[in-house]
Amino acid sequence: MKFGILVNEGPYQHQASDSAYLFAKAALAKGHEIFRVFFYHDGVNNASRLTVPPADDRHIVNRWAALADEHKLDMVVCIAAAQRRGMMDDNESKRQGKDADNIHPSFRISGLGQLVEAGIQCDRLVVFGD
Amino acid sequence: MSEEMDMEEGGTIKKFMFVNRKAPYGTIYALESLEVVLISAAFEQDVSLAFVDDGVYQLMKGINTDGIEMKSFAKTYRALEGYDIEKLYVDRESMEARGISEDDLIVDVQVVSAAEMADLMNEQDVVLSF
Amino acid sequence: MLHIVNKSPTERNSVESCLAHAKKGSKVLLIEDAVYAATKGGAAEARVRSAMADVTIYALQPDLAARGMADRVIDGVNLVDYGGFVDLVAEQANCQSWL
Secondary structure, three states: OEEEEEEOOOOOOOOHHHHHHHHHHHHHHOOOEEEEEEEOHHHHHHHEOOOOOOOOOOOHHHHHHHHHHHHOOOEEEEHHHHHHOOOOOHHHHHHOOOOOOOEOOOEEEEOOHHHHHHHHHOOEEEEEOO | OOHHHHHHHOOOOOEEEEEEOOOOOOOOHHHHHHHHHHHHHOOOOEEEEEEOHHHHHHHEOOOOOHHHOOOOOHHHHHHHHHHOOOEEEEEHHHHHHOOOOHHHEOOOOEEEOHHHHHHHHHOOOEEEEO | OEEEEOOOOOOOOHHHHHHHHOOOOOEEEEOHHHHHHHEOOOOOHHHHHHHOOOOEEEEEHHHHHHOOOHHHEOOOOEEEOHHHHHHHHHHOOOEEEEO
């Protein structure tokens, strides 16, 4: 079955991203396909490559990235939500005249249409948030 | 969203419901939910909006956000009709529990009972809640 | 339909609102802080017990364990792990999260 996952909260503050990750991992283990993981609202903060949790804690961003790299997951960060919260990739940073970028390379920035498309394409879309 | 994607999606029409259960302005959920609703219109899906619990507060007439220096999005609900989004359902019990009547709302809605709302939710393909 | 709830019943009304809008035959999965609703002696116990006449209640076991509530589960609540969560989503025609 083809699943879409929506993550509406950032890492550590809420359990949403953890629940979504463990759901995604379990779905993949059962042979399901993850069509797309879409990060919206504060969920865009899951894509920060500058995240540094304490060494004995889970690394939520790297964990998503590793899962995505292993299973070729499409992880999309909403551009409008990201811009509001100071999250941008290299291209967007240059376009906005900023001096830095912070999106992890396993994630990509795109529009909300990608979320609606996931709803259309997937057999199920599961929402994790607060 | 690209034109190319639009063409790819041609043909598939799913029932999308956006469930709004949170009050506006105290958090960004209502505004960012509305942003997805507007994007979904471009995909020509069967879109409906549900207002349940504190979500009914989003539709209050006379919202004036000048004093909190936030942009009001109350009028956007009126503009939805122009996007062919005309199915707005409000949960009667939620209104009554908050001392609100249909006359207090900024836009024409269908007021439904919890049982009717349950039927509407049940028949959806995709339910997005924020 | 699968209803997914993640809020403590004493903090928000999500469990109550979900149960008020869940049709007979639906499944309700309690995750994160909503697992407190699946426990004996809690404020939601009576409501959850009465709901069992119409809907099937599930709770995510790892979330119960993480909160020290694993041995307080109301009789009749079905425990699942993340794989069981996936199965519930796959088996139901649609799902909805009560955030």
